[in-house]
Amino acid sequence: MSLVSTYHGKHVLITGGLGFIGSSLAVKLVRLGAEVTLVDNLMPEHGANFFNVRSIKSRVTISLSDVRDENIMAYLVEDKDFVFHMAGQVSHVLSLSNPYPDLDINIRGTATVLEALRKYNPKGVFIYGGTRGQYGKASNPAKESDISQPTGIHEISHLAAEQIVSTYHRIHGIPAILTRMTNVYGPRAQMKHDKYCVVNWFIRKALTNDTIPLFSKGKIIRDFLYIDDCVNALLSLALTKTAYGEIFNIASGKPTSFLALTKTIVTKAKSGRFVFAPFTYERKAQEPGDFWADISKIRQYCSWQPKTTLSTGIKRTIKYYEKYHSHYF
């Protein structure tokens, strides 16, 4: 099934649409001929950035509003074929000092969008952007059927939201798909601070010829996914009817150490350096240990697979921020 023929003329709502993943989805969907509406409340310390959508500004509708607003959400979901829900409090570090945005936006905000769908558009396909953090300490490679043991409020809020989405699918028949995305990186991510989007933060450090601190001698393993692969996975899943009610890892499936990641970044940027550093309190408190994902389920359901190697993804990301850094940091 081609993405162009399927999304052409479709009405799509993207929450968190000015942020990293939301705006990247929007750019691709506009290219595919979809009628796209973005909703974003420009949350402080988050990734909302008008520069992210500069190339499609005249071809999208932007609603600067909050997903917790029942009236606005009722109006916005009404005629939509697809709703990609990417709005949220994103940082597990921020949730340590203030858990309320996670509880309020990630849980109540998700329920508000679903209630709007239930009342005004129960056939609209809902795609939830969850996180690999929901697994907590994982037995790698983590499978969707594994037990979740989240280590912090942020991850708990995503898990609770996921279960709310499941309930709306089961009880109210909303065609919903649940995703758990790994560490996504690439163009359009915020680079103002180090509270989330670690790969982009390391790239900023390298581009400004700074020192990148590596905990645990860089041995911790993660699964890093380039944004274009993430967008293609979300778009492919949304078209897969057998995926309704199911949970999917969206990841590269490849274990990579922070040391290997950082060496790639410093080599490609031709600047910056790294140093081994002790864990800070807030990082240690919620560190779940190594993580990489099993991606056989998404491969089986919609034939998606990641195409961008880490080296190519890092190279493309560096190129983007070398050109546009003044819009990000």
Ligand SMILES: NC(=O)c1ccc[n+]([C@@H]2O[C@H](COP(=O)([O-])OP(=O)(O)OC[C@H]3O[C@@H](n4cnc5c(N)ncnc54)[C@H](O)[C@@H]3O)[C@@H](O)[C@H]2O)c1
């Ligand atoms: N980036 C990653 O690596 C990653 C990995 C796993 C899961 N996720 C999840 O994906 C989603 C999107 O993340 P992102 O990286 O694009 O972050 P981002 O900060 O770039 O985008 C989030 C957007 O949501 C908006 N927002 C926040 N609260 C809102 C509200 N109440 N109403 C309307 N808009 C609101 C923000 O202003 C921001 O533009 C989040 O739920 C995040 O937890 C991201």
